[in-house]
Amino acid sequence: MxxxxxxxxxxxxxxxxxxxxxxxxxxxxxxxxxxxxxxxxxxxxxxxxxxxxxxxxxxxxxxxxxxxxxxxxxxxxxxxxxxxxxxxxxxxxxxxxxxxxxxxxxxxxxxxxxxxxxxxxxxxxxxxxxxxxxxxxxxxxxxxxxxxxxxxxxxxxxxxxxxxxxxxxxxxxxxxxxxxxxxxxxxxxxxxxxxxxxxxxxxxxxxxxxxxxxxxxxxxxxxxxxxxxxxxxxxxxxxxxxxxxxxxxxxxNAIDNLKGVDVAFDSYVNEFILGKKRIMVKPAATKYIDGEPVFDPDDLSFYVLPEDISDDGAVITQIDMTLRTNEHTTGIQTQLNLLSSKCGFGETYYRFDGGNLTTATQVISENSTMFRTIxxxxxxxxxxxxxxxxxxxxxxxxxxDARLNEDAKVTIDFDDSIIEDKTTERNNDRQDLASGIMNDWEYRMKWYNEDEMTAKKMLPRMEDMTDEEQDEVE
Known part of the structure; x- marks a missing residue:
């Protein structure tokens, strides 16, 4: 069972x-x-x-x-x-x-x-x-x-x-x-x-x-x-x-979109497979001259016809299909945009460029679909x-028997670097700290992920280090 x-x-x-x-x-x-x-x-x-x-x-x-x-x-x-x-x-x-x-x-x-x-x-x-x-x-x-x-x-x-x-x-x-x-x-x-x-x-x-x-x-x-x-x-x-x-x-709820991406990509790959350059030759072209073959029998570009079926009398006919790469790239990108939107990334998260699949790396705004979904x-x-x-x-x-505080506060600090520019934000806080708008222990709590007690406890050490540096200068 x-x-x-x-x-x-x-x-x-x-x-x-x-x-x-x-x-x-x-x-x-x-x-x-x-x-x-x-x-x-x-x-x-x-x-x-x-x-x-x-x-x-x-x-x-x-x-x-x-x-x-x-x-x-x-x-x-x-x-x-x-x-x-x-x-x-x-x-x-x-x-x-x-x-x-x-x-x-x-x-x-x-x-x-x-x-x-x-x-x-x-x-x-x-x-x-x-x-x-x-x-x-x-x-x-x-x-x-x-x-x-x-x-x-x-x-x-x-x-x-x-x-x-x-x-x-x-x-x-x-x-x-x-x-x-x-x-x-x-x-x-x-x-x-x-x-x-x-x-x-x-x-x-x-x-x-x-x-x-x-x-x-x-x-x-x-x-x-x-x-x-x-x-x-x-x-x-x-x-x-x-x-x-x-x-x-x-x-x-985006299974159809997953199918759409793969159908478009499959067509894209097959465009190159089916559009590969071919040279159709008549059986007469396979004859040997002075003991040597007219063309390399292992060359995949040549395809020998079973009989002389050409009406124009040409011994060799070239087939060179035009590849529809731009149309396929556009089609794949459209399907990726639909999938990206359905999965909560917004419409332009994925890009199919030059045959490569890439993702957006720019900092996203707080009013974007992706920010809200995250x-x-x-x-x-x-x-x-x-x-x-x-x-x-x-x-x-x-x-x-570890004797731990089961009610200890747990804080999760997620990575928001894709959402906001951390360097700019930290520099702004440093300016607020220098201007007296932000307390030094508040700065430590935010950027060192410390609780208030630990942040305040660490401050005297920072002051001691500052005093030591001044003594060295004097």
Missing amino acids: TIADKLKELGYTTINESFCSKVQEWKSWHEGDVKGFHRYKIRNGSGIVRCKRYSLNMGKKVSEDWANLLMNERVEITLEGSKEQAFIDRVFEENNFRVKSNEMQEFAFALGTVAFIPRVVGMKATEKGPIPGSASGIIIDYVTVEHIWPLSWQNGVIIECAFDSIVTVDGEDYCYLQIHHKANGFYDIENRIYLYRNGNVDKEVSLSSVSGFETVPPVVHTGSEKRQFVIDRPNIANNLDYSIPLGIPVYA KKHEIILEQAIKELCRIILQLGNIAM
């Missing part, structure tokens, strides 16, 4: 499986190989020819560009409290979060939904709950929508959820099912493992019988009223199925990162 069927057998209700088939279609666009579109058949008059359509793979490009705009190396995650900051930094570094968060953002915009699931490792636990301070670390599982099964939700927020993963142990495939559900107001995490054969969930086996799962308890009572998983998705309404809490890709997507992403940090802090206290 399928995972959805297994969940129903366990008494849980999840999303309709028809949505899963739609996810597979979106995934094929991200991969750039859509069945029935990129591979197709045409009749040439004497038979059927199998063809492969050339593609710019804009499903991948659009998702990748949104990930780079939202979650890049310039995004700063700051926590109030040096101890809390150091703990989060260490967990993120151990889980390659800087790289994986960008990758998961791309998957979110390509497939609709992703999840981050922090879990402790090396923790001794019983059915009564985890033993405080017994864990050795925290691991973040990165999960895409194919493995996310919402069980209950309200106002689009997933309250209970199941996650599956297919693992291979000693040559045997298993389906590991982790179910986060509420019991008496507190979250329990139910762990189950099944044999997985031919894409179907088979009989359940004990966790202790599978290598690597011996210490995983069947049920963990977290004792927490807050969920221990984070859902991230684009800030776009799911018009495919309003009733479910999963998101849709940024190009979900800010809209940042709302959900900011909530997701803050929730992830708080779950990690909570796990650090429960499982590692």
